[in-house]
Amino acid sequence: MNLRDKYNIPHNSVITIAGTVGVGKSTMTNALARALDFKTSFEKVDSNPYLDKFYADFERWSFHLQIYFLAERFKEQKKIFEYGGGFIQDRSIYEDTGIFAKMHYEKGTMSEVDYETYTNLFDAMVMTPYFPHPDLLIYLEGSLDDILSRIKLRGRPMEQQTPVEYWEEMHHRYENWINNFNSCPVLRLNINDYDIMTDEQTIEPIIERIGYFIEQSKLLKK
Numbered sequence: 370m371n372l373r374d375k376y377n378i379p380h381n382s383v384i385t386i387a388g389t390v391g392v393g394k395s396t397m398t399n400a401l402a403r404a405l406d407f408k409t410s411f412e413k414v415d416s417n418p419y420l421d422k423f424y425a426d427f428e429r430w431s432f433h434l435q436i437y438f439l440a441e442r443f444k445e446q447k448k449i450f451e452y453g454g455g456f457i458q459d460r461s462i463y464e465d466t467g468i469f470a471k472m473h474y475e476k477g478t479m480s481e482v483d484y485e486t487y488t489n490l491f492d493a494m495v496m497t498p499y500f501p502h503p504d505l506l507i508y509l510e511g512s513l514d515d516i517l518s519r520i521k522l523r524g525r526p527m528e529q530q531t532p533v534e535y536w537e538e539m540h541h542r543y544e545n546w547i548n549n550f551n552s553c554p555v556l557r558l559n560i561n562d563y564d565i566m567t568d569e570q571t572i573e574p575i576i577e578r579i580g581y582f583i584e585q586s587k588l589l590k591k
């Protein structure tokens with residue numbers, strides 16, 4: 370029996386992976402999709418026309434980048450809906466507004482008018498009864514030191530050149546954000562509690578917890 374059936378995970382589930390840059394979302398997305406035989410939805414990094422420019426000049430490009438990510442994530446959302454679920458999604462749409470846009474506005478690298486335009490668009494597109502929320506959000510958490518090592522290990526040039534204070538601020542904001550997040554059920558995983566890179570079998574206890582969480586949240590909805 371495959372792990373999806375073993376732990377009663379509905380084949381049309383939508384599971385989104387959240388967490389700060391470098392924490393291990395893409396790695397977890399791939400591992401879960403393989404284990405559950407689900408499709409993947411990734412954010413565009415290499416082909417993103419604004420990302421390098423944004424890191425070089427936050428003030429100039431933060432609005433453009435947010436609009437780009439919003440459009441891309443919304444297209445992915447539509448695709449997931451059209452397929453009828455069965456997806457692991459790398460990063461939730463909620464982090465765009467709850468972390469990134471908010472942080473740049475509050476730090477002065479996005480203007481007030483741009484922030485208002487962006488949040489109005491986000492609310493009109495996402496915060497509606499027509500927008501399907503994921504069945505589960507898996508939040509990956511780890512210490513700032515571990516995350517900084519992973520960013521270094523991955524070696525994306527524009528991230529290496531970004532001051533540590535940026536990642537520190539983001540790490541802090543993520544903790545507050547997840548403590549107040551209630552748009553869908555949340556399963557928190559500490560990155561020190563699993564080791565899917567050296568042993569993919571360690572995914573099974575995570576899948577067991579996913580099955581339990583989805584079951585519990587269905588019962589709560591009734």
Ligand SMILES: Nc1ncnc2c1ncn2[C@@H]1O[C@H](COP(=O)(O)OP(=O)(O)O)[C@@H](O)[C@H]1O
Pocket residue numbers: 388389390391392393394395396397519520522523563564565566
């Ligand atoms: N479970 C893990 N154990 C050890 N290293 C990991 C693990 N998950 C990810 N990494 C490493 O950390 C770096 C960032 O991982 P990635 O999945 O790209 O993060 P994210 O998608 O959250 O930005 C990569 O170099 C990856 O190989």
Ligand SMILES: Nc1ncnc2c1ncn2[C@H]1C[C@H](O)[C@@H](COP(=O)(O)O)O1
Pocket residue numbers: 388389390391394395412414420434435438460464465466469470528
């Ligand atoms: N909404 C966003 N605003 C600014 N930067 C963003 C946003 N979403 C993703 N990013 C950046 C952060 C990373 O440099 C890359 C990819 O994110 P990752 O967490 O590594 O998957 O895009």
